[in-house]
Amino acid sequence: MQKSKNLVKHLVLFSMVDKRRMPSSSSRILAAALAIFMACIFLPVSHAQLSSSFYDDSCPGLSEIVLTVVMQAQILDPRMPASLIRLHFHDCFVDGCDGSVLLDDSEDIVSEKSANPNKNSARGFDVIDDIKSAVEAVCPGVVSCADILALAAEASVSLSGGPSWDVQLGRRDGTTANKDGANNNLPSPFDALDTLQSKFAAVGLNDVDLVTLSGAHTFGRAQCKFFSSRLYNFSGTESPDPSLNPSYLMELEENCPNGGDGTTLNDLDPTTPDAFDGNYFFNLVNGQGLLQSDQELYSDSSASTTATIVDSYANNEDSFFDNFAVSMINMGSISPLTGSDGEVRTNCRQVNES
Ligand code: HEM
Known part of the structure; x- marks a missing residue:
């Protein structure tokens, strides 16, 4: 939020500085853009209450x-x-x-x-x-x-x-x-x-x-049952998830043997x-x-x-x-x-x- 506030402050300052140099139509466009920008930041999740x-x-x-x-x-x-x-x-x-x-x-x-x-x-x-x-x-x-x-x-x-x-x-x-x-x-x-x-x-x-x-x-921590399919049968392929780092895969297989009860904790x-x-x-x-x-x-x-x-x-x-x-x-x-x-x-x- 602090970041958004800074950005808004930045834009407000920018529009104020530029008004002095720009023709009025340009400053109106900038003001409208600023209003839309602020609405985009503050509308999606309202913290007002x-x-x-x-x-x-x-x-x-x-x-x-x-x-x-x-x-x-x-x-x-x-x-x-x-x-x-x-x-x-x-x-x-x-x-x-x-x-x-x-x-x-x-x-x-x-x-x-x-x-x-x-x-x-x-x-x-x-x-x-x-x-x-x-x-x-x-x-x-x-x-x-x-x-x-x-x-x-x-x-x-x-x-x-x-x-x-x-x-x-x-x-x-x-x-x-x-x-x-x-x-x-x-x-x-x-x-x-x-x-x-x-x-x-x-x-x-x-x-x-x-x-x-x-x-x-x-x-x-997470229990083995929440990821062990990635180790032994990823998406029904009967192979590990190809995106797993090979040495990490070996570590996880050791901690979560195939057919184990699935409740062992992992970092x-x-x-x-x-x-x-x-x-x-x-x-x-x-x-x-x-x-x-x-x-x-x-x-x-x-x-x-x-x-x-x-x-x-x-x-x-x-x-x-x-x-x-x-x-x-x-x-x-x-x-x-x-x-x-x-x-x-x-x-x-x-x-x-x-
Ligand atoms: C993006 C979707 C997410 C999924 C699918 C997901 C799923 C999970 C699962 C399956 C576990 C392990 C539970 C267990 O083994 O008993 C877990 C643990 C955890 N999740 Fe998520 N999670 C998600 C997003 C989040 C978010 C948004 C937060 C908090 C902002 C969060 C915080 C945690 C923490 C801190 C743990 C460890 C809890 C502990 O050790 O007791 N997760 N999550």
Whole structure:
């Protein structure tokens, strides 16, 4: 966002300077171009209802509480930051960022936790409970679980060496879950590139967001079952995925023997497994993307747009970090409940009793 603001400032300055030298029709054209440019930047995902200062008066110190609990969790389990950012992603792609992923089964709720992308896979719910308890102790009934997920995601990235950003806040919690939505809307590691692109487009995210947010696979783990077909029978060929780096293929075959139970964990980034850095993109260029959905951003025959973005990040970690902050804000802005919609849950696992 800071980048966009700078660009806009640049254009505004440019148009002001040029007005003095240009005939009035040219300056009108420039002004119109500027208006269209600004509309393009700000229209696709509107952040208007969320604000980074939302809890400044009602819960000062909120970010520090979240940071402290995430830091403690990271000490106990270095994988936890990765698991926490994934929860925010799995929340936002299903009916918007409304904390629905946190709801347990109940009489009225069919939990998203039992949907395929989450079952025996999504984790970190206890840490979100710990954050919620710590926050409730100082500002009861004020901070939504959906906002806690967004804050925990930012804390997780910054504590792992990645960028920081001003988290936009003011989301309210939903009162329903959508298991079918979790099964259908969340991308699968076996999706073709155009399916990934359309699942992101369905929530207002473009190719830059897709590639940038996939960079979150720079930390955390994945179970063998999510990629072992690439090792032994890629697309029914009974051969490995040709885009896999041969020595990486051997390493993965050792860790995930054919016919194994599929639950063994593998580092998503074999170089720096718990650090948030730009190595993910370097890995893709070297044929070391773990999931098919990772590698095809670079190697698929229709990947020219996404491959260009991968190349640019492989050569420039700063630009990945800057764009990651922007894309996280974009993802966190998917259909939030605001104002008096929804509620602020007191327990993230269940809707409030009426
Ligand atoms: C582009 C489509 C995506 C697909 C197909 C995908 C799929 C997956 C899969 C299959 C796993 C391994 C789960 C397991 O083994 O239990 C995983 C892990 C992970 N994903 Fe994604 N993902 C995608 C995008 C994202 C995004 C947008 C983020 C966050 C912004 C993200 C963050 C993570 C993280 C951090 C992990 C490791 C979690 C842990 O260690 O607990 N992913 N993803």
